[in-house]
Amino acid sequence: MSEATLEGKHLHLWRGERHVLRGVNFTVAAGQCLQLTGPNGSGKTSLLRTICGLSYPEAGSVHWRGEDIRQDLPAFHAQMTYLGHEPPLKMELTARENLKYWIGVRRRSSDREMAQALEQVGGDRWADRPVHTLSAGQKRRVALAGLLLSAVSLWLLDEPTTNLDVDGQRQVGTLIAEHLASGGLAVVAVHHALQMSPQGLHTLELGNG
Amino acid sequence: MAEASAWAALRSAAGSQGPAVPSIGSVARLMLERDLRLAFRKASQLVQPMAFFVIVTTLFPLAVTPNLVQLRRIAPGVIWAAALLSSLLALEFLFRDDAHDGTLEQFALSGRSLTGLLLAKTVAHWLLTGLPLALMAPIAGAALGVPEAAMPGILATVAIGTVTLSLIGAVGAALTMGLRRSGALLSLLTLPLVIPVLIFGARATQLAIRSEAYRGPLLLLAALAVLAITLAPLAVTAAVRINLE
């Protein structure tokens, strides 16, 4: 397996009648985080969905470890996790059950790992309550616990700090920094700049094309 | 930092595709467990199609005649029309919630076979609607003057027929999952496609009630189910991917 790098090459994407991405290029290497900024509608979410292979670009391609992701999407997906605007949670299930079914499709995780992930996001106290009784910030934390549990190299995050308090926002910064320090990669769409050390942090400004 | 390195160690284990990747069978079981658990937490969605089935079948004696001999003649049609409409009613919920909260997106990005995951969901849907309908059909039949000897036949035909209904219905449900109000459209898409199920199902039921051999139409019904199991999951997967794009 070659070095973990993510590259976007000349990505063009149309959304309906709008040409949202006009030849976007980027490279993210191991230990680096690319932060996507830009006004609403500038294509941050579209770019993330194109990187993870949900949307097809009109032109251009995304490469993972030097190969076009379209060559082997399942293998690429096994090494990445995408978190969208909303945490992918079932309101009727508890936080712990949600993690069990969500992550259980991808990999076998032990109860100890799950407890550790929940503790790390500060969720050990409400892990057995149905998700609909949790606050928006707590739901976001469950999603972050899932992100840790999925144990992948590439994180694709869409506004991960939404609904989090100052403390939580700082925590997201710490999680990403730790992920990078251990050789991980991240692409993060943000409204407000991430609160983390600038080491390994790059910014791609969208919406001026 | 100790915690972070623990996740990194996990990652390298997962990266080598070692024993951490669960087998397809255990994932399918997990999906079934999840959907059944969800259904029982939201019992109203589970009960509504059944209640609807009961109401539709009781309409006919009230509207036509309470005479059991006459009811027996229309019983196959009543049972099958009611089963068709009830399973249609349940279809609207099949992918709607999972599409809305991002679960399907996570399925598509899990690195596992999306077709397999969606097929597991469809099987869960059949267990939650098709099977109960099959168990209800003989009861409804009894109320329509169907002799007891015909009950196993009715149960078998409805059980096999609803397999096809769930699978073809899943195509319609997947195509319309992103639309705000899809009820009427879903019926318009699905009903013309499932006409063969209605024809063979009603015929087998009719023969069972007359205590004649119903194997022929029952086998045709099974053939439709096999064809649907083979092809419908591919269409469902394509439809889900299109709606996630």
Next chain:
Amino acid sequence: MNWTWFHRLASPPYLYRTAGRLTPWFAWPAAILIFAGLIGGLWLAPPDYQQGDAYRIMYVHVPSAWLSLMMYGIMGIAGGIGLIWRMKAAHAVAASAAPIGASFALVTLVTGSLWGKPMWGTYWAWDPRLTSELFLFLLYLGYMGLRSAFEELQRADRASAVLAVVGLVDVPIVHYSVVWWNSLHQGALVFLGRRAMPFSMTVPLMLMFVGFTLFSLSVLAMRLRAEVLNRERSARWVREEVGA
């Protein structure tokens, strides 16, 4: 085999111009053949010894039934091509074919029941072919309904294409199950039986078959041009084409 013509068809301006060039080549022979077929069918052909003059509606009914199927085939195959090769031009073809096929299905249903009145004494006798034509018509309505339910054109194209392909597999099954159903409940009602028709009756029917087919292709080409223009309305070539 050289596939460049196929790839060139994927380019909207080329498709637009090709469809425009083809239209008269379909339309004029269609007009001549249909005119000749009508003269032959309505005046020259002798009355049927059983049905009298009522059978003459066949000259509209049978070609319409054929075209309702052919247009479904075009729609399904174009949809499949669009899905597999992500070819937008194919989706434009499918979108243009659907209303034409639906219209022919409706014409088939109306002429069939008009024919039924003198034949069976009722407009609707659950004839298996008319019944499965009805389901075909409903399938067209579902297809067009699904297409119009999406706001985004790409998604409408691809979702309706999945439905069209599923229908392609299902239409024969529906047809034969309806025939099977009908054979249980009544002896087959056949319009003309299996006896051979005299030459003077078959020739106009053939003329109408070919004429209707060419007519529908000319309508398809015209609709396709409108569809391409509408889809590409913000493209520069459209402004040049229309402005000039």
